[in-house]
Amino acid sequence: MSGKESDKTAVLVLGCPQVPVQTGVALYLLHALRKKGVVPVVAGNRAARMLVEVSDPERHYVGETVDLDRFIDDLAGKVRAYGLYFIFIHNDSGVSYAATVQSITGSTVVALIYGEHFEEIAESIEFPCEKIAAKAVHNPMPLRKKIDEVLPWVVSNL
Amino acid sequence: MGCVESLKYEVVLKGASFKECREYVRAHCKEYRDVQPGFRLFEKAVVGVPPISIGLDGDVLVFPYTKPCYGTFLLKIEDPEEAARIRALKKK
Numbered sequence: 001m002s003g004k005e006s007d008k009t010a011v012l013v014l015g016c017p018q019v020p021v022q023t024g025v026a027l028y029l030l031h032a033l034r035k036k037g038v039v040p041v042v043a044g045n046r047a048a049r050m051l052v053e054v055s056d057p058e059r060h061y062v063g064e065t066v067d068l069d070r071f072i073d074d075l076a077g078k079v080r081a082y083g084l085y086f087i088f089i090h091n092d093s094g095v096s097y098a099a100t101v102q103s104i105t106g107s108t109v110v111a112l113i114y115g116e117h118f119e120e121i122a123e124s125i126e127f128p129c130e131k132i133a134a135k136a137v138h139n140p141m142p143l144r145k146k147i148d149e150v151l152p153w154v155v156s157n158l
Numbered sequence: 159m160g161c162v163e164s165l166k167y168e169v170v171l172k173g174a175s176f177k178e179c180r181e182y183v184r185a186h187c188k189e190y191r192d193v194q195p196g197f198r199l200f201e202k203a204v205v206g207v208p209p210i211s212i213g214l215d216g217d218v219l220v221f222p223y224t225k226p227c228y229g230t231f232l233l234k235i236e237d238p239e240e241a242a243r244i245r246a247l248k249k250k
Contacts, residue, residue, distance in 0.1 A: 013227075015191075015226050016226045016227035018227065044226075045226050045227070047227075050224070068226065069202070072196070072203045072205060073202065073203050075196065075203075076195075076196035076197075076198070076203035077203075082165060090176050091229065092176065092229055093224050093225065093226050093227075093228075093229050093230065094226075095176070095207060096176050096205050096206045096207055096224045096230060097205060097224070097226070099176075099194065099195060099206065099208060100195035100203075100204075100205045100206060100207075103194055103195040103196065103208050104194075104195055104196040104203075116240040127208075128205070
């Protein structure tokens with residue numbers, strides 16, 4: 001993998017924050033990654049970043065945050081790389097971002113697929129990735145349960 | 159692709175899927191070139207599911223532009239220099 005900081009790091013690529021579970025699940029995943037010794041970074045648009053930052057005012061879970069366009073530019077320019085890529089997907093845009101990250105890095109990305117249309121979206125993904133999919137819109141528990149099942153294995157690959 | 163928003167563009171498709179954008183470009187543009195995600199267009203990395211088709215009609219480029227909250231737009235921008243650069247790419 002090219003770029004810097006690629007070992008015990010992970011990036012959470014947030015989508016549009018219109019689905020309520022995104023912020024809660026992101027904070028949960030940030031916490032779980034830190035407990036496993038992984039340094040997480042959050043990439044997202046301004047609204048998505050502000051939601052996680054405001055939810056964690058003392059920064060117990062949220063560390064560095066990066067603008068989404070900057071994140072993609074840095075990946076494409078081989079300026080920066082991460083050990084793990086978690087992409088939050090609840091619409092077609094999320095699939096596009098996941099495909100972009102997978103194509104640029106050559107890494108297997110972890111696709112966190114949720115929302116009303118999670119099955120349809122999961123089926124539309126044809127590139128290599130680990131899919132964690134659940135019908136989570138307001139209730140984050142189905143997605144949290146799947147993250148708990150998969151995360152130890154995902155992190156063990158770092 | 160923040161700088162695209164400062165250019166004079168026309169929206170061809172709104173809220174389209176990446177697949178619909180690719181099919182539109184291939185069906186309606188005189189020429190097209192396929193690129194991979196991360197390819198720089200108007201100095202910014204393109205986001206999308208590969209292959210990403212960029213259409214060419216003279217000096218006009220037709221290409222997908224993805225926003226997290228609004229989905230994918232297919233945009234049309236006239237730019238002779240950028241069109242020439244894309245046209246010079248090898249056809250696949």
